[in-house]
Amino acid sequence: MTAASIVAAYEEPYARRTSRTAEQLLAAAVRGALGAAGLGHGDVDGLGVSSFSLAPDHAIDLAWRLGLRLDWIMQDPHGGASGINLLQHAVRAIEAGDARVVVLVAGDHLDRAAFARLTATYNRATAEALTPLPLRGPNALFALLTQRHAAAHGLADADYxxxxLSQRRWAARNPGAVYRAPLSLDEYLAAPVVAAPLRRFDCVPVVAGADALVLTAGGPGVRVRAVASRHNPDGQEGDGIVTGLAQVADRLWAGAGVGPGEIDLACVYDDYPVMALAQLADLGCAPDLHAFLHGRLARDGWPLNPSGGQLSAGQAGAAGGMHGLVEAVLQLLGRAGERQVDRARLALVTGYGMVLYRYGACANAAVLEGVA
Incomplete structure:
Protein backbone atom coordinates (compact mmCIF):
# COMPACT_ATOMS: atom_id res chain seq x y z
CA MET A 1 0.00 0.00 0.00
CA THR A 2 1.29 3.45 -0.86
CA ALA A 3 2.38 6.02 1.72
CA ALA A 4 0.34 8.79 0.11
CA SER A 5 -3.29 9.36 1.10
CA ILE A 6 -6.12 10.78 -0.98
CA VAL A 7 -7.79 12.99 1.61
CA ALA A 8 -10.46 14.78 -0.42
CA ALA A 9 -12.40 14.56 -3.67
CA TYR A 10 -14.63 17.16 -5.28
CA GLU A 11 -16.68 17.53 -8.44
CA GLU A 12 -17.60 20.96 -9.73
CA PRO A 13 -21.22 20.38 -10.78
CA TYR A 14 -21.67 19.27 -14.36
CA ALA A 15 -23.86 21.32 -16.68
CA ARG A 16 -25.02 20.92 -20.26
CA ARG A 17 -24.54 24.65 -20.82
CA THR A 18 -22.45 27.23 -19.00
CA SER A 19 -20.80 30.57 -19.60
CA ARG A 20 -17.75 29.62 -17.53
CA THR A 21 -14.42 28.86 -19.15
CA ALA A 22 -12.38 25.72 -18.63
CA GLU A 23 -9.99 27.72 -16.45
CA GLN A 24 -12.84 28.87 -14.21
CA LEU A 25 -14.19 25.33 -13.87
CA LEU A 26 -10.76 23.92 -13.02
CA ALA A 27 -10.14 26.68 -10.49
CA ALA A 28 -13.50 26.03 -8.84
CA ALA A 29 -12.73 22.33 -8.56
CA VAL A 30 -9.35 23.08 -6.96
CA ARG A 31 -11.01 25.38 -4.43
CA GLY A 32 -13.71 22.81 -3.68
CA ALA A 33 -11.23 19.97 -3.16
CA LEU A 34 -8.99 22.05 -0.92
CA GLY A 35 -12.00 23.18 1.08
CA ALA A 36 -13.06 19.56 1.56
CA ALA A 37 -9.53 18.76 2.76
CA GLY A 38 -9.39 21.74 5.13
CA LEU A 39 -6.37 23.13 3.28
CA GLY A 40 -5.55 26.36 1.49
CA HIS A 41 -3.75 27.27 -1.70
CA GLY A 42 -0.62 28.02 0.29
CA ASP A 43 -0.42 24.40 1.43
CA VAL A 44 -0.15 23.05 -2.12
CA ASP A 45 3.25 22.24 -3.57
CA GLY A 46 2.19 19.86 -6.34
CA LEU A 47 -0.30 20.17 -9.23
CA GLY A 48 -1.44 17.78 -11.94
CA VAL A 49 -3.79 18.92 -14.72
CA SER A 50 -5.69 17.36 -17.60
CA SER A 51 -7.84 19.43 -19.95
CA PHE A 52 -8.48 19.64 -23.68
CA SER A 53 -9.96 23.14 -23.56
CA LEU A 54 -7.48 24.87 -21.25
CA ALA A 55 -5.32 25.48 -24.34
CA PRO A 56 -3.50 27.61 -25.25
CA ASP A 57 -2.73 27.71 -21.52
CA HIS A 58 -0.94 24.88 -19.75
CA ALA A 59 -0.68 23.55 -16.20
CA ILE A 60 1.84 26.23 -15.27
CA ASP A 61 -0.52 28.97 -16.48
CA LEU A 62 -3.27 27.57 -14.27
CA ALA A 63 -0.83 27.42 -11.35
CA TRP A 64 0.10 31.06 -11.89
CA ARG A 65 -3.50 32.19 -12.04
CA LEU A 66 -4.27 30.22 -8.87
CA GLY A 67 -1.28 31.73 -7.08
CA LEU A 68 0.37 28.34 -6.47
CA ARG A 69 4.10 28.02 -5.76
CA LEU A 70 5.03 24.48 -6.70
CA ASP A 71 7.79 21.91 -6.38
CA TRP A 72 6.08 19.38 -8.69
CA ILE A 73 3.88 19.88 -11.74
CA MET A 74 2.50 17.64 -14.45
CA GLN A 75 0.08 17.85 -17.37
CA ASP A 76 -1.43 14.71 -18.90
CA PRO A 77 -3.19 14.80 -22.29
CA HIS A 78 -4.40 11.20 -22.39
CA GLY A 79 -8.14 11.69 -21.93
CA GLY A 80 -9.85 8.77 -20.23
CA ALA A 81 -6.54 7.42 -18.89
CA SER A 82 -5.31 10.78 -17.59
CA GLY A 83 -6.82 10.58 -14.09
CA ILE A 84 -5.07 7.35 -13.11
CA ASN A 85 -1.89 8.46 -14.91
CA LEU A 86 -1.84 11.62 -12.78
CA LEU A 87 -2.64 9.63 -9.64
CA GLN A 88 0.20 7.19 -10.28
CA HIS A 89 2.75 9.96 -10.75
CA ALA A 90 1.47 12.01 -7.80
CA VAL A 91 1.73 9.04 -5.45
CA ARG A 92 5.31 8.43 -6.58
CA ALA A 93 6.15 12.13 -6.16
CA ILE A 94 4.89 12.15 -2.57
CA GLU A 95 6.69 8.91 -1.74
CA ALA A 96 9.91 10.33 -3.19
CA GLY A 97 9.57 13.53 -1.17
CA ASP A 98 9.12 15.71 -4.24
CA ALA A 99 5.83 17.11 -2.90
CA ARG A 100 3.77 17.04 0.29
CA VAL A 101 0.32 18.21 -0.86
CA VAL A 102 -0.73 17.53 -4.46
CA VAL A 103 -3.92 18.62 -6.19
CA LEU A 104 -5.00 16.73 -9.28
CA VAL A 105 -7.65 18.40 -11.43
CA ALA A 106 -9.28 17.61 -14.76
CA GLY A 107 -12.09 19.31 -16.63
CA ASP A 108 -13.36 20.94 -19.77
CA HIS A 109 -15.90 23.24 -21.31
CA LEU A 110 -16.51 22.07 -24.86
CA ASP A 111 -19.49 23.63 -26.61
CA ARG A 112 -20.88 22.01 -29.75
CA ALA A 113 -18.41 23.72 -32.08
CA ALA A 114 -15.41 23.07 -29.81
CA PHE A 115 -16.36 19.42 -29.42
CA ALA A 116 -16.69 19.03 -33.19
CA ARG A 117 -13.23 20.57 -33.68
CA LEU A 118 -11.73 18.30 -31.02
CA THR A 119 -13.14 15.10 -32.50
CA ALA A 120 -12.22 16.13 -36.05
CA THR A 121 -8.59 16.94 -35.18
CA TYR A 122 -7.98 14.58 -32.26
CA ASN A 123 -4.69 13.45 -33.75
CA ARG A 124 -3.08 13.27 -37.17
CA ALA A 125 -4.60 9.88 -38.01
CA THR A 126 -8.09 11.18 -37.25
CA ALA A 127 -7.64 14.42 -39.17
CA GLU A 128 -6.11 12.79 -42.23
CA ALA A 129 -7.85 9.41 -42.43
CA LEU A 130 -11.13 9.49 -40.51
CA THR A 131 -12.58 13.00 -40.63
CA PRO A 132 -12.72 13.09 -44.47
CA LEU A 133 -15.06 10.03 -44.48
CA PRO A 134 -16.72 11.68 -42.38
CA LEU A 135 -17.22 9.68 -39.18
CA ARG A 136 -18.35 12.65 -37.04
CA GLY A 137 -16.62 11.60 -33.85
CA PRO A 138 -16.04 8.25 -32.18
CA ASN A 139 -19.63 6.91 -32.28
CA ALA A 140 -19.18 5.08 -35.58
CA LEU A 141 -15.91 3.47 -34.45
CA PHE A 142 -17.43 2.17 -31.23
CA ALA A 143 -20.55 1.04 -33.08
CA LEU A 144 -18.28 -1.25 -35.09
CA LEU A 145 -16.58 -2.42 -31.90
CA THR A 146 -19.98 -3.13 -30.33
CA GLN A 147 -20.98 -5.21 -33.37
CA ARG A 148 -17.76 -7.20 -33.11
CA HIS A 149 -18.08 -7.64 -29.34
CA ALA A 150 -21.72 -8.74 -29.66
CA ALA A 151 -20.79 -11.38 -32.23
CA ALA A 152 -17.91 -12.65 -30.09
CA HIS A 153 -19.94 -12.92 -26.89
CA GLY A 154 -23.44 -13.63 -28.18
CA LEU A 155 -24.93 -10.44 -26.73
CA ALA A 156 -27.98 -8.53 -27.97
CA ASP A 157 -29.15 -4.93 -27.60
CA ALA A 158 -31.15 -5.78 -24.48
CA ASP A 159 -28.01 -7.20 -22.89
CA TYR A 160 -25.92 -4.06 -23.43
CA LEU A 165 -30.16 0.99 -17.03
CA SER A 166 -28.23 -0.01 -13.91
CA GLN A 167 -26.24 3.19 -13.86
CA ARG A 168 -29.36 5.31 -14.33
CA ARG A 169 -30.82 3.71 -11.19
CA TRP A 170 -27.75 4.85 -9.29
CA ALA A 171 -27.84 8.29 -10.95
CA ALA A 172 -31.31 8.88 -9.51
CA ARG A 173 -29.56 9.18 -6.13
CA ASN A 174 -26.85 11.52 -7.39
CA PRO A 175 -27.94 15.17 -7.49
CA GLY A 176 -24.94 15.96 -9.69
CA ALA A 177 -25.93 13.64 -12.55
CA VAL A 178 -27.34 15.39 -15.62
CA TYR A 179 -29.65 12.43 -16.40
CA ARG A 180 -31.57 11.25 -13.33
CA ALA A 181 -35.03 10.35 -14.63
CA PRO A 182 -35.96 6.64 -14.56
CA LEU A 183 -35.06 4.75 -17.72
CA SER A 184 -36.85 1.57 -18.79
CA LEU A 185 -35.72 -1.06 -21.25
CA ASP A 186 -38.54 -0.08 -23.60
CA GLU A 187 -37.40 3.57 -23.51
CA TYR A 188 -33.82 2.51 -24.12
CA LEU A 189 -34.76 0.39 -27.15
CA ALA A 190 -37.06 3.09 -28.55
CA ALA A 191 -34.35 5.78 -28.42
CA PRO A 192 -32.98 7.05 -31.74
CA VAL A 193 -30.15 5.04 -33.27
CA VAL A 194 -26.97 7.13 -33.41
CA ALA A 195 -24.75 4.59 -35.17
CA ALA A 196 -26.15 1.06 -35.33
CA PRO A 197 -26.37 -0.62 -32.91
CA LEU A 198 -25.64 2.34 -30.61
CA ARG A 199 -28.64 4.30 -29.39
CA ARG A 200 -28.82 7.64 -27.65
CA PHE A 201 -28.38 6.16 -24.17
CA ASP A 202 -25.25 4.26 -25.23
CA CYS A 203 -23.39 7.52 -25.85
CA VAL A 204 -22.15 9.87 -23.14
CA PRO A 205 -23.74 13.33 -22.92
CA VAL A 206 -21.14 16.07 -23.31
CA VAL A 207 -21.15 18.44 -20.33
CA ALA A 208 -18.96 21.12 -18.77
CA GLY A 209 -17.38 20.55 -15.37
CA ALA A 210 -14.28 19.53 -13.46
CA ASP A 211 -13.09 16.99 -10.89
CA ALA A 212 -10.28 17.19 -8.35
CA LEU A 213 -8.44 15.14 -5.74
CA VAL A 214 -6.10 16.16 -2.91
CA LEU A 215 -3.24 13.87 -1.90
CA THR A 216 -1.02 14.25 1.16
CA ALA A 217 1.83 12.34 2.77
CA GLY A 218 0.21 9.76 5.06
CA GLY A 219 -2.68 10.08 7.46
CA PRO A 220 -6.26 8.81 7.21
CA GLY A 221 -7.99 8.80 3.85
CA VAL A 222 -7.87 6.55 0.80
CA ARG A 223 -4.74 4.63 -0.15
CA VAL A 224 -3.72 3.16 -3.48
CA ARG A 225 -3.19 -0.57 -2.98
CA ALA A 226 -2.05 -1.05 -6.57
CA VAL A 227 -2.01 0.66 -9.94
CA ALA A 228 -1.17 -0.80 -13.35
CA SER A 229 -1.08 0.61 -16.87
CA ARG A 230 -0.66 -0.69 -20.39
CA HIS A 231 -0.57 1.68 -23.35
CA ASN A 232 -0.53 0.83 -27.06
CA PRO A 233 -0.70 -2.90 -26.29
CA ASP A 234 -1.27 -4.07 -29.87
CA GLY A 235 -0.29 -1.26 -32.23
CA GLN A 236 -3.96 -0.81 -33.25
CA GLU A 237 -3.81 -4.20 -34.99
CA GLY A 238 -5.96 -6.18 -32.52
CA ASP A 239 -9.71 -6.55 -32.52
CA GLY A 240 -10.27 -3.67 -30.09
CA ILE A 241 -12.54 -5.64 -27.79
CA VAL A 242 -9.64 -6.63 -25.54
CA THR A 243 -7.95 -3.71 -23.79
CA GLY A 244 -4.47 -3.36 -22.36
CA LEU A 245 -5.92 -4.28 -18.96
CA ALA A 246 -5.90 -7.94 -19.96
CA GLN A 247 -2.09 -7.80 -19.99
CA VAL A 248 -1.77 -6.27 -16.51
CA ALA A 249 -4.67 -7.87 -14.62
CA ASP A 250 -2.54 -10.42 -12.82
CA ARG A 251 -0.02 -7.77 -11.81
CA LEU A 252 -2.77 -5.44 -10.56
CA TRP A 253 -4.45 -8.04 -8.35
CA ALA A 254 -1.14 -9.42 -7.07
CA GLY A 255 0.00 -5.93 -6.14
CA ALA A 256 -3.31 -5.18 -4.43
CA GLY A 257 -3.26 -8.44 -2.49
CA VAL A 258 -6.95 -9.01 -3.27
CA GLY A 259 -8.97 -10.54 -6.08
CA PRO A 260 -11.80 -9.20 -8.23
CA GLY A 261 -14.38 -10.95 -6.05
CA GLU A 262 -13.35 -8.86 -3.03
CA ILE A 263 -14.10 -5.47 -4.61
CA ASP A 264 -17.03 -3.57 -3.05
CA LEU A 265 -17.64 -1.25 -6.01
CA ALA A 266 -16.21 -0.48 -9.42
CA CYS A 267 -15.87 2.84 -11.23
CA VAL A 268 -15.13 1.76 -14.79
CA TYR A 269 -14.57 4.15 -17.66
CA ASP A 270 -17.86 4.00 -19.54
CA ASP A 271 -17.77 6.09 -22.70
CA TYR A 272 -19.83 3.23 -24.21
CA PRO A 273 -21.38 0.17 -22.54
CA VAL A 274 -19.24 -2.16 -24.63
CA MET A 275 -16.01 -0.70 -23.26
CA ALA A 276 -17.18 -0.92 -19.66
CA LEU A 277 -17.86 -4.62 -20.25
CA ALA A 278 -14.54 -5.16 -22.04
CA GLN A 279 -12.60 -3.71 -19.11
CA LEU A 280 -14.54 -5.72 -16.53
CA ALA A 281 -13.93 -8.92 -18.49
CA ASP A 282 -10.23 -8.15 -18.94
CA LEU A 283 -9.84 -7.72 -15.17
CA GLY A 284 -11.69 -10.91 -14.30
CA CYS A 285 -14.74 -9.17 -12.81
CA ALA A 286 -17.17 -10.55 -15.39
CA PRO A 287 -15.95 -13.88 -16.81
CA ASP A 288 -19.48 -14.61 -18.12
CA LEU A 289 -20.86 -11.34 -19.47
CA HIS A 290 -24.45 -12.52 -19.90
CA ALA A 291 -24.58 -13.84 -16.33
CA PHE A 292 -22.96 -10.65 -15.05
CA LEU A 293 -25.37 -8.35 -16.88
CA HIS A 294 -28.60 -10.09 -15.92
CA GLY A 295 -27.52 -11.47 -12.56
CA ARG A 296 -24.96 -9.50 -10.62
CA LEU A 297 -25.79 -6.18 -12.27
CA ALA A 298 -29.53 -6.20 -13.01
CA ARG A 299 -30.80 -8.59 -10.33
CA ASP A 300 -28.33 -7.99 -7.48
CA GLY A 301 -27.70 -4.28 -8.08
CA TRP A 302 -23.90 -4.54 -7.88
CA PRO A 303 -22.49 -0.98 -7.65
CA LEU A 304 -21.00 -0.39 -11.08
CA ASN A 305 -20.39 3.36 -11.42
CA PRO A 306 -22.65 4.41 -8.52
CA SER A 307 -22.38 8.06 -9.60
CA GLY A 308 -24.37 7.04 -12.66
CA GLY A 309 -21.13 6.95 -14.61
CA GLN A 310 -20.50 9.13 -17.61
CA LEU A 311 -23.52 7.64 -19.35
CA SER A 312 -25.84 9.37 -16.85
CA ALA A 313 -23.67 11.87 -14.97
CA GLY A 314 -22.06 13.22 -18.14
CA GLN A 315 -18.62 13.46 -19.70
CA ALA A 316 -16.84 16.75 -19.04
CA GLY A 317 -14.04 16.13 -21.53
CA ALA A 318 -10.84 15.14 -19.75
CA ALA A 319 -12.74 15.08 -16.45
CA GLY A 320 -14.08 11.73 -17.61
CA GLY A 321 -10.72 10.28 -16.62
CA MET A 322 -11.04 11.71 -13.09
CA HIS A 323 -14.78 11.23 -12.53
CA GLY A 324 -14.50 7.58 -11.48
CA LEU A 325 -11.63 8.33 -9.10
CA VAL A 326 -13.64 11.09 -7.41
CA GLU A 327 -16.66 8.82 -7.02
CA ALA A 328 -14.57 5.96 -5.62
CA VAL A 329 -12.86 8.24 -3.10
CA LEU A 330 -16.17 9.74 -1.97
CA GLN A 331 -17.54 6.23 -1.50
CA LEU A 332 -14.51 5.04 0.47
CA LEU A 333 -14.60 8.16 2.65
CA GLY A 334 -18.30 7.55 3.32
CA ARG A 335 -19.28 10.88 1.76
CA ALA A 336 -21.42 9.75 -1.18
CA GLY A 337 -24.74 10.76 0.33
CA GLU A 338 -27.87 8.90 -0.72
CA ARG A 339 -25.95 6.66 -3.12
CA GLN A 340 -23.44 5.54 -0.48
CA VAL A 341 -22.47 1.88 -0.89
CA ASP A 342 -22.84 0.08 2.42
CA ARG A 343 -19.52 -0.89 4.08
CA ALA A 344 -17.47 0.18 1.07
CA ARG A 345 -13.78 -0.53 1.70
CA LEU A 346 -12.23 -1.59 -1.61
CA ALA A 347 -12.84 0.03 -4.99
CA LEU A 348 -11.67 -0.72 -8.50
CA VAL A 349 -11.20 2.26 -10.83
CA THR A 350 -10.25 2.03 -14.50
CA GLY A 351 -9.27 4.44 -17.23
CA TYR A 352 -9.52 3.91 -20.97
CA GLY A 353 -9.30 6.08 -24.04
CA MET A 354 -7.24 8.03 -26.56
CA VAL A 355 -8.43 6.67 -29.89
CA LEU A 356 -5.34 6.53 -32.10
CA TYR A 357 -7.03 5.20 -35.22
CA ARG A 358 -9.56 2.43 -34.57
CA TYR A 359 -9.99 2.28 -30.78
CA GLY A 360 -8.54 3.46 -27.48
CA ALA A 361 -4.86 2.79 -26.92
CA CYS A 362 -4.51 3.74 -23.24
CA ALA A 363 -5.76 1.64 -20.34
CA ASN A 364 -5.02 1.66 -16.62
CA ALA A 365 -6.56 0.59 -13.35
CA ALA A 366 -6.17 1.17 -9.63
CA VAL A 367 -7.36 -0.61 -6.53
CA LEU A 368 -8.18 1.83 -3.72
CA GLU A 369 -8.81 1.20 -0.03
CA GLY A 370 -10.38 3.41 2.60
CA VAL A 371 -8.12 3.72 5.67
CA ALA A 372 -9.41 5.19 8.94
Missing part, protein backbone atom coordinates in the same frame (compact mmCIF):
# COMPACT_ATOMS: atom_id res chain seq x y z
CA UNK A 161 -28.87 -2.03 -22.14
CA UNK A 162 -28.27 -3.38 -18.64
CA UNK A 163 -25.24 -1.09 -18.21
CA UNK A 164 -27.01 2.26 -18.79
Missing amino acids: AQVP
